[in-house]
Amino acid sequence: MRPYIPLGAYLALMALAFALPEYSKQIASIAFYMALGQAVNIFVGLTRYVNFGYAAFLGIGAYGLGAAILYMPQLGIATIPIGLALGMGLAALLALTVGAIALRLRGAYFAIATIGLNEGIKHLIIGANIWGGGAGLMLGSSMFKVYGRDLALFLANVGSAALILLTGLISVLAMYFIQAGRAGYALAAIRQDEDAAKVMGINPTRYKLLAFVTSAVLSGLLGAAFFSLGNMQVFPENVFFIDYILDGLAVMFLGGAGTVTGPIVGGLIYYGARYLVGIYLPGLQSLITSLIVFLVMLFLPNGIVGTLNRRSEGLRTWLP
Known part of the structure; x- marks a missing residue:
């Protein structure tokens, strides 16, 4: 899709967050x-390696x-x-430490290696009583004292939404730069046939680690914007919640x-479905949104934007 579509979508939502602060929480969600979909896409979308450790980042x-x-x-x-x-x-x-070891594995073995990352970090924080341990960090009173009440509330509402959107915007740019450069061609070769890519002189671990760390850094920025700044609290049971991994993949x-535009379309549909199901069928959000994702993948295996891209390419081949 044209590059101005995803960039324009994020900029438009950012303008809405400042123009309509009363809706900033909905915009932030x-x-x-x-x-989250953009950050996951940088690694999983470009390598087809499934990572179950995003909640840790x-x-x-x-x-x-x-x-x-x-x-x-x-x-x-x-x-x-x-x-x-x-x-x-x-x-x-964390990504460098885990990736340097786990990215030498392939396919399901890599996915299995990342499954315990979230629980391991969570129990380390709780067990060693790091950063408040199981009690977490309550930031509201500190933010009121340090920034003042008005500025703290502005940061928690509008500032958080703007920073989340900025994270998505940076993710879009990172995706473009990676795909357009040497790393993009290397990752495409690795995605098609990793052994053949290695024979051609490509170092698979190096390029996979680049995408892995980039994705992790953006996930870390997103977590800071959403939990610490937006919610003014950090609880280990909330931030290391495995559902966030499934949400990003979905x-x-x-x-x-x-695709660069895909996570924007997917995020809008996914949030809209969860919101509507939460109103009319509360408690069934995960079940019904999973069913929607299953049906889309069954009939549109390349996703909505991926399928549109393929069909538009096929149409151009028949045009003079």
């Missing part, structure tokens, strides 16, 4: 699914910002950029894996 990013706000109040407003950098740095370090496959 929509943007969260879109940005969301959580560690949230703890980075939360720790900066709670333990460094003397820095004032500077706690936000420092906390965001800390969260992204921790996510990158959004990506619904819109179209490997």
Whole structure:
């Protein structure tokens, strides 16, 4: 799809968040699914390696910002950029550590290796009593003291939504730059036949690690924006919730894996379906949205945007 479509979608939602602050929480929820799908897409969509560890990156990013706000109040407003950098740095370090080992595995073996990542990090934080342990981090009072009540509420509502949308925007740009460069061709070759790519001189682990770390850093930024800034609290049971992994994969496959516009379309449909089901059939959101994703994948295996792209390419071959 044309590059201005996903970029324009994020910019339009960002303008709405500032123009209609009373709807900023709804915009933030929509943007969260879109940005999560974009972050997942950078690795899973480009490599077709399924990663079940995304909640760990969301959580560690949230703890980075939360720790900066709670333990460094003397820095004032500077706690936000420092906390965001800390969260992204921790996510990158975790991804480098895990990826350097796990990315030497393939297919289902890699997926199995990442399953325990979320629970492992969560129980480490709780068991070692790191960053509040099982009690988590309550950031509301600290934010009121450091930033003032009005600014803290503005950051929790409009600021959080804008930062989530900015994360999605950066994810779009990262996807474009990766696909357009040497890494994009290398990942395409790895996706088709990893052994043949290795024979041609491509280092699969290097390029998979690039996509893995990029995806993790953006997930960390998203976790900081959504949990620490938006909710003003970080609880291990919430941030390491495995459903976020399934949500990200569902959004990506619904819109179209490997496409830039796909997560935007998938995020809008996925959030809309969950919202409507929550109103009329509360408690059945996961069941019905899973059924929707299953039906789309059954009849549109390349996702909505992926199928449209393929059909438009096929149409052009028949045109003069």
